[in-house]
Amino acid sequence: MTENPPKNSRAAAIHEALRRAILEQALAPGAKLPEDLIASQFGVSRTLVREALGRLAGEGLVELRHNRGASVAAPSLAEARDVFAIRRAMELLAVDALCGRLEPAQEARLLAHVEAEAAAQPLGDATSIRLAGEFHLLLAELTGNALLQRYVTELASRCSLILSLYGRPHSADCAVEEHRALIAALRAGDAPACRALMEHHLDAVMGRALLPQPPGDMRAVLARYAGPTPPSPPRRAKARSA
Amino acid sequence: MTENPPKNSRAAAIHEALRRAILEQALAPGAKLPEDLIASQFGVSRTLVREALGRLAGEGLVELRHNRGASVAAPSLAEARDVFAIRRAMELLAVDALCGRLEPAQEARLLAHVEAEAAAQPLGDATSIRLAGEFHLLLAELTGNALLQRYVTELASRCSLILSLYGRPHSADCAVEEHRALIAALRAGDAPACRALMEHHLDAVMGRALLPQPPGDMRAVLARYAGPTPPSPPRRAKARSA
DNA sequence: TCACAAAAAATGTTCAACAATTTCCCGCAG
DNA sequence: CTGCGGGAAATTGTTGAACATTTTTTGTGA
Numbered sequence: 001m002t003e004n005p006p007k008n009s010r011a012a013a014i015h016e017a018l019r020r021a022i023l024e025q026a027l028a029p030g031a032k033l034p035e036d037l038i039a040s041q042f043g044v045s046r047t048l049v050r051e052a053l054g055r056l057a058g059e060g061l062v063e064l065r066h067n068r069g070a071s072v073a074a075p076s077l078a079e080a081r082d083v084f085a086i087r088r089a090m091e092l093l094a095v096d097a098l099c100g101r102l103e104p105a106q107e108a109r110l111l112a113h114v115e116a117e118a119a120a121q122p123l124g125d126a127t128s129i130r131l132a133g134e135f136h137l138l139l140a141e142l143t144g145n146a147l148l149q150r151y152v153t154e155l156a157s158r159c160s161l162i163l164s165l166y167g168r169p170h171s172a173d174c175a176v177e178e179h180r181a182l183i184a185a186l187r188a189g190d191a192p193a194c195r196a197l198m199e200h201h202l203d204a205v206m207g208r209a210l211l212p213q214p215p216g217d218m219r220a221v222l223a224r225y226a227g228p229t230p231p232s233p234p235r236r237a238k239a240r241s242a
Numbered sequence: 243m244t245e246n247p248p249k250n251s252r253a254a255a256i257h258e259a260l261r262r263a264i265l266e267q268a269l270a271p272g273a274k275l276p277e278d279l280i281a282s283q284f285g286v287s288r289t290l291v292r293e294a295l296g297r298l299a300g301e302g303l304v305e306l307r308h309n310r311g312a313s314v315a316a317p318s319l320a321e322a323r324d325v326f327a328i329r330r331a332m333e334l335l336a337v338d339a340l341c342g343r344l345e346p347a348q349e350a351r352l353l354a355h356v357e358a359e360a361a362a363q364p365l366g367d368a369t370s371i372r373l374a375g376e377f378h379l380l381l382a383e384l385t386g387n388a389l390l391q392r393y394v395t396e397l398a399s400r401c402s403l404i405l406s407l408y409g410r411p412h413s414a415d416c417a418v419e420e421h422r423a424l425i426a427a428l429r430a431g432d433a434p435a436c437r438a439l440m441e442h443h444l445d446a447v448m449g450r451a452l453l454p455q456p457p458g459d460m461r462a463v464l465a466r467y468a469g470p471t472p473p474s475p476p477r478r479a480k481a482r483s484a
Numbered sequence: 485t486c487a488c489a490a491a492a493a494a495t496g497t498t499c500a501a502c503a504a505t506t507t508c509c510c511g512c513a514g
Numbered sequence: 515c516t517g518c519g520g521g522a523a524a525t526t527g528t529t530g531a532a533c534a535t536t537t538t539t540t541g542t543g544a
Contacts, residue, residue, distance in 0.1 A: 252528080
């Protein structure tokens with residue numbers, strides 16, 4: 001009783017650890033995830049690692065190719081747009097469900113969360129980013145729709161991964177104000193305003209990352225690398241011309 | 243090469259078999275799913291059965307209670323409403339994505355599918371119901387959004403299970419006509435009409451099942467059973483007053 | 485009839501071994 | 515020197531058994 005949770009926490013622990021490592025970019029997208037190595041690192045057998053990887057694959061955070069093992073997912077821009085489109089629809093659904101039906105206790109929870117966001121904002125810490133994301137999870141939770149909550153959680157995770165690939169460090173400055181405005185609109189029951197605020201907010205966070213290079217950018221990249229000075233040493237260049 | 247699938251198809255096969263059994267109501271909601279029995283029936287070990295059950299639980303088709311094994315999911319009315327709300331939002335998203343962007347080849351696929359629906363309609367067969375559901379999966383597929391397709395598939399499965407619990411055999415008569423109208427609206431690019439048609443269509447199929455008995459219906463049920471003639475023998479009633 | 489205790493069954497969890505596939509490295513022809 | 519098999523090593527897919535824990539049933543006594 002002093003330390004070990006008697007339940008099936010080991011698989012869940014591996015799942016959570018890998019999940020955090022991926023979302024914090026400690027494991028870069030595309031990185032291989034060998035079962036043996038993970039198993040030995042956690043001091044368990046591959047069975048548990050496999051279960052955790054399977055669940056992560058279900059959440060879209062790792063990619064599982066047959067007989068080729070697992071690797072951190074590296075969604076394409078097209079997949080990123082797909083994820084974002086669905087997230088927008090789900091968050092609009094949450095807003096619709098909450099608009100005009102926000103009870104005082106629920107509003108208090110939202111306000112308290114925004115308060116915490118504002119407090120963590122000046123630090124520019126990772127805490128600030130985490131809290132900004134959790135605001136959306138809280139919205140989904142308040143709808144009382146458990147499935148919606150699950151979907152939003154999954155979609156938000158995928159969006160984090162996508163932002164780590166294509167996004168720049170988003171300024172959480174406006175987020176706090178936009179969250180406040182959304183709460184006010186929910187309280188007032190102004191459905192069009194709620195939807196507009198949420199759409200604008202999501203576009204501000206995610207939209208910009210998905211705009212650039214819609215067509216094939218291969219040419220542009222190659223053009224930059226066609227010059228005489230290599231910007232970064234290729235992984236396995238045999239230095240044929242050095 | 244004559245009979246055995248050399249791939250990892252066994253777990254997938256069990257998953258598919260159980261899934262079909264549940265959706266076809268061969269396994270009633272609430273039915274227990276003992277690992278030992280399933281394993282021996284399929285001639286495999288519990289490990290694979292467990293994996294299949296876990297995946298089915300992820301799809302919401304089976305319920306997994308700790309130390310109590312798996313059973314076919316029996317969603318409450320509240321959960322049913324949650325699932326339906328999300329399905330509606332997802333299908334509206336699909337319609338939005340397709341509206342005005344339907345290419346001739348895509349329209350042809352939809353029309354061909356409706357044709358098949360109409361052909362199967364007079365039979366009143368299970369085929370008719372299956373085709374009506376697959377129309378929605380086809381819509382999701384045509385958006386090219388793989389994640390949306392996955393979600394719609396999962397939500398449609400859950401809705402099938404819900405209808406088997408709360409719905410009456412839906413008349414597929416109107417469905418064919420409504421599908422045709424939706425295709426026309428998609429082709430015309432009339433977004434409001436598309437959304438209205440889809441909402442009306444989904445409400446026709448699912449909405450009615452979720453309306454009755456919104457408050458606790460325990461009393462009504464008990465009232466029916468309070469009479470002198472038991473309609474069906476309660477499983478473990480101790481017949482204290484009989 | 486009820487309550488309690490022990491036994492039996494079922495589940496949760498872990499591990500080790502074997503089979504199949506992929507990947508990597510090395511020698512060899514062109 | 516480059517490109518192409520061939521084989522070894524590594525990784526993954528899959529299975530079954532064993533043990534701990536929990537639930538359910540059974541049996542006994544008051």
